[in-house]
Amino acid sequence: MRQVIGGHDALVVVDVQNDFCPGGSLAVADGDAVVPVVNEIAPRFAIVAMTQDWHPAGHISFASTHRADPFTAIDVAYGSQVLWPDHCVQGTAGAEFHPGLRVPHAQAILRKGYQPGIDSYSGFREADRATATGLAGYLRERGTQRVFICGLATDFCVAWTAFDAADAGWPVFVVEDACRGIDLDGSLERTFAEFARRGIQRISASDLE
Structure with missing residues (x-):
């Protein structure tokens, strides 16, 4: 599915940070493999935005905050919250972008x-x-007409970013070979089904011209 990239196409690079790569506190399997693909495709886009997980210590999403086991879930004011190992704490090396990016x-x-x-x-x-984050x-304001998304992880931060971009019109x-997933209890399959339902297209870096 060839896509000719123009001046009004935007690339959103999601959370390519040390804690989500091998050796990090919430490492996504093979997460650092996205780095060379992102480096390859990013120069084709005139509009590029990057997101960075940036949690304070004691964040609501940390299992340690609740003295609970990681990857369990609790109910909070806005719904169900998966509890994660402490990750991307503000000002730490784990919160920094991967050095190869x-x-x-x-x-x-x-x-x-x-x-x-x-x-x-x-x-x-x-x-x-x-x-709203303001993205x-x-x-x-930059005149974006299409949104291309890559990064970590496919079934969480990439997926939610894609859903909201679609909801915004x-x-x-989603550039799949520039993403890697966690697949927590079938989350990857559910994500792909939701992409299909919402008309979000899954492509590869080789599809971009």
């Missing part, structure tokens, strides 16, 4: 999940589904 022309870096009591998978809206406004494309 080369996207110097990215114009916007959006930090998310910085509120202690609300998680934020999506680059567009926090997990309460009401608090949609930025992309609109953009045609959305």
